Amino acid sequence: MKKISIVITVFNEEKNVALLNERIHLALTMQPFNYEIIFVDDGSTDNTAWFLKEMNDCRVKIIELKKNYGQCPALKAGIDYATGDYIATMDGDLQNDPRDLVRMFFILETGAFDFVTGIRNQRNDKLFFRIIPSLMANWLIRKVTNTEITDNGCGIRLFKSQIIKEMPLYGEFHRFISVLAIYEGARPFQIPVNHFPRMSGRSKYGLSRILKVLSDLILLRFYRKYSQKPMHFFGRMGFLTSVSGAGILFYLLVEKILGKDIWGRPILFLGVLLVIIGFQIILSGIVLDYLMRTYYESQQKKPYTIKNMNFGQKENSKNISILA
Secondary structure, eight states: OOEEEEEEEESSOTTTHHHHHHHHHHHHTTSSSEEEEEEEEOSOSSSHHHHHHHTOOTTEEEEEOSSOOOHHHHHHHHHHTOOSSEEEEEESSSOBOTTHHHHHHHHHHTSSOSEEEEEESSOOSOIIIIIHHHHHHHHHHHHHHTOOOSOTTOOOEEEEHHHHHTSOOOTTGGGGHHHHHHHTTOOEEEEEEOBOOOOSSOOSOOTTHHHHHHHHHHHHHHHHHHSSOHHHHHHHHHHHHHHHHHHHHHHHHHHHHTTOOOTTOHHHHHHHHHHHHHHHHHHHHHHHHHHHHHHHHHTTOOSSOOSOOOOOHHHHHHHHHHHO
């Protein structure tokens, strides 16, 4: 029987964790799969940890972090200790519906997809402070990453275990977990899911996250295109900068030959500065290239991931039996 690990990161959700645990049991009991619930307490300052321990539930694992590391490291901790064939993520604020995991499970069981992510249907959030910024952010993410995930902010998702465990989650990349999965070669499927209003506690998100999304998008774009070949980015930028500076200096050289005074002109200092900066950018690219090479070689990491392998064992076994 297949098993689902449900990873839930919580921070100051003392009024929600017990009810969320109850809802999960009501939704998943008697389903054709086993499940475990992993609560990751991300350094809560209220009584969240106490309420988690009071549940005394054999299906529940509790991971307490020493301090508030943020949602992405907390999510990674839960994923690392998950033992299921499938790994689900859920928010801890009661806005996700655990019943949606059942539909996601049957979709993954078809074998046609590697993960299922939700699209929040009839969102129960503030229009100007949550919904409109979310729509803008999702549009921008789709354009920059060239993916078709409609709702990157939806917290309920279900992944095949090997997909999410191999994913490079750090910093604030939890916002782009579906995009990262696609970058790793995973096949997505999207379904509309229920979205309930927050009953208690405070939202941890606001308009300030727009700037974080923008900065993380730049990092994600660089990671996608240049993580294994940083010299392609820095070399091109450094070359263009140096050539611009060299062009300015060549122009000034021509003017000097024609008898014009060029000393003390701001454009002279600009040309010299551009040449120097260009060489520094190129050297930075060389250093980063060596660092990436050292990273892969020292940890024996492969710059690729294998989906499947077939070395023709059946043919070999047939040949051996004939020889015998």
